[in-house]
Amino acid sequence: MIDTGADWHTHSTTTDGQDPLADMVAAGAAAGLHTIGLSDHVRASTSWLPDYVREVRGLAASAPLAVRCGVEVKILDETGRLDLPVELPPLDYLLVADHQFPGPDGPVHPEEVRRRLEQGAWDAGSALDLLVTATARALAASPVPPILAHLFSLLPKCGLDEQQVTGEHLDALADACLATGGWVEVNEKWRCPGIPALTHLARRGVVVSAGSDAHRAVDVGRWDYVPVAEREFS
Numbered sequence: 001m002i003d004t005g006a007d008w009h010t011h012s013t014t015t016d017g018q019d020p021l022a023d024m025v026a027a028g029a030a031a032g033l034h035t036i037g038l039s040d041h042v043r044a045s046t047s048w049l050p051d052y053v054r055e056v057r058g059l060a061a062s063a064p065l066a067v068r069c070g071v072e073v074k075i076l077d078e079t080g081r082l083d084l085p086v087e088l089p090p091l092d093y094l095l096v097a098d099h100q101f102p103g104p105d106g107p108v109h110p111e112e113v114r115r116r117l118e119q120g121a122w123d124a125g126s127a128l129d130l131l132v133t134a135t136a137r138a139l140a141a142s143p144v145p146p147i148l149a150h151l152f153s154l155l156p157k158c159g160l161d162e163q164q165v166t167g168e169h170l171d172a173l174a175d176a177c178l179a180t181g182g183w184v185e186v187n188e189k190w191r192c193p194g195i196p197a198l199t200h201l202a203r204r205g206v207v208v209s210a211g212s213d214a215h216r217a218v219d220v221g222r223w224d225y226v227p228v229a230e231r232e233f234s
């Protein structure tokens with residue numbers, strides 16, 4: 001079961017979205033959601049987060065639906081270190097994302113990963129092991145309940161394929177989710193993860209949630225891939 005009445009992944013003009021937070025909340029109500037999560041991008045140097053949380057809580061006070069405050073953060077390296085400010089105001093959840101490849105010494109650009117794979121410096125299996133290990137550790141490193149955002153969206157950018165992900169990889173991610181209370185998102189924008197991975201994770205008891213990754217109010221809570229994914233794996 002995926003609760004399509006909750007959209008946990010949205011961006012506003014606070015970062016790279018086109019509409020202000022208030023419009024995103026109004027769009028969530030108009031789409032018939034019971035819950036909207038506001039989850040703009042942060043990095044360690046972000047200084048506006050306390051103001052952001054205050055604004056979201058203010059909107060929540062008068063909204064006709066539940067409004068939750070999260071942020072989206074990237075995994076930096078193989079230890080699972082997160083690109084988060086040290087001082088965190090109270091957040092409801094964290095979207096944990098693989099925007100760059102979490103390498104042994106820090107983030108690696110997907111094009112660089114592709115080059116290393118092509119040149120034989122890395123092999124696909126070890127690269128996937130590294131990504132899965134880093135992701136599992138990032139779940140454990142999250143100070144608030146984590147959701148894995150657009151899991152495996154990085155793979156095609158690196159010249160890798162989700163079909164190369166093994167059952168052992170998925171079991172390791174499921175174990176990490178179950179140990180940390182982490183959820184896995186079905187991402188509407190990137191249409192990932194794929195059905196086999198979702199099925200595997202859901203059968204292991206991992207909660208699968210819905211995220212539009214909306215950068216415009218009109219895309220909040222609008223589902224196309226999410227119901228297809230659900231029909232296939234439930």
Ligand SMILES: [Zn+2]
Nearest residue numbers: 072097149150
């Ligand atoms: Zn993202």
Ligand SMILES: [Zn+2]
Nearest residue numbers: 009011072213
């Ligand atoms: Zn996003």
